[in-house]
Amino acid sequence: MVHSMTAFSRQDRDTEAGRLQLELRSVNQRYLEPHFRLPEALRDLEPTFREALRARLARGKVECTLRFEPSGEEATPAVDRARLAALAAALEEVRDSVPGAAMPDALSLLGHPGVLDRRGPDMEAVKQKALALFQAALDDLVAGRAREGEKLAALIRERLAAVNDQVAEVRRLMPQILERQRTQLLERLEAIRAELDAQRLEAELVLLAQKADVDEELDRLATHVTEVERQLGQQGPVGRRLDFLMQELNREANTLSSKSVVAATTRCAVELKVLIEQMREQIQNIE
Numbered sequence: 001m002v003h004s005m006t007a008f009s010r011q012d013r014d015t016e017a018g019r020l021q022l023e024l025r026s027v028n029q030r031y032l033e034p035h036f037r038l039p040e041a042l043r044d045l046e047p048t049f050r051e052a053l054r055a056r057l058a059r060g061k062v063e064c065t066l067r068f069e070p071s072g073e074e075a076t077p078a079v080d081r082a083r084l085a086a087l088a089a090a091l092e093e094v095r096d097s098v099p100g101a102a103m104p105d106a107l108s109l110l111g112h113p114g115v116l117d118r119r120g121p122d123m124e125a126v127k128q129k130a131l132a133l134f135q136a137a138l139d140d141l142v143a144g145r146a147r148e149g150e151k152l153a154a155l156i157r158e159r160l161a162a163v164n165d166q167v168a169e170v171r172r173l174m175p176q177i178l179e180r181q182r183t184q185l186l187e188r189l190e191a192i193r194a195e196l197d198a199q200r201l202e203a204e205l206v207l208l209a210q211k212a213d214v215d216e217e218l219d220r221l222a223t224h225v226t227e228v229e230r231q232l233g234q235q236g237p238v239g240r241r242l243d244f245l246m247q248e249l250n251r252e253a254n255t256l257s258s259k260s261v262v263a264a265t266t267r268c269a270v271e272l273k274v275l276i277e278q279m280r281e282q283i284q285n286i287e
Contacts, residue, residue, distance in 0.1 A: 004148030005060035009140035029061035239286035
């Protein structure tokens with residue numbers, strides 16, 4: 001099945017610790033190129049995310065953005081009353097032992113280690129939720145790339161059918177092409193009748209026969225179309241193979257154009273180039 005490299009997925013999840021939101025965007029790229037924007041507290045998830053992407057995707061520039069908004073309740077610091085009471089008892093002993101010693105103010109007490117409980121949400125639990133959210137987003141992204149790939153394959157098949165029509169049209173025109181060659185040959189023979197040379201005549205015949213012979217180009221065009229069809233039904237990445245086949249199709253279309261001796265075949269060759277370029281543009285988005 002053909003997969004596109006263009007897709008988007010957004011997944012949201014509310015947890016006890018806060019809200020998670022994850023976005024995956026992918027566009028066409030020659031290789032797999034992942035980029036990550038993660039909160040600092042969840043930065044160590046990047047290697048796991050990267051491996052998961054490599055296991056599912058072969059090509060494309062993929063941007064992963066993860067946001068975490070802690071809930072207000074979890075983010076509010078609390079005073080450890082037991083720790084504060086122990087600190088107050090210690091200060092009382094100091095005051096008894098060293099009369100007149102300066103005592104800390106309330107703000108200094110809050111800054112003492114352990115008095116202000118700064119614990120946030122359980123980040124290990126948040127990480128597990130983020131991993132599950134990433135997997136859901138990746139599944140959705142892959143499904144989106146598959147749906148887009150089906151549409152691209154359909155567009156390419158439409159143009160392959162049109163290429164076959166043009167090849168059939170040139171084959172239909174072959175008798176006309178050969179007749180035109182015969183007429184041109186007779187005109188040339190008439191022009192050089194007074195100085196007819198056997199070797200020159202033979203050379204003219206060979207040249208005209210070669211120029212009129214487009215069977216090889218037509219056969220190759222048909223063969224390449226069949227191979228493109230086969231690749232569209234393959235599993236795994238096929239974008240690079242399809243791009244190569246477009247180059248080969250274009251090569252044969254150019255040769256057909258250079259051998260054209262009637263306006264109708266020239267038009268067919270031009271139409272072939274247009275169809276091939278349209279397919280090539282679509283193939284740039286195929287994985």
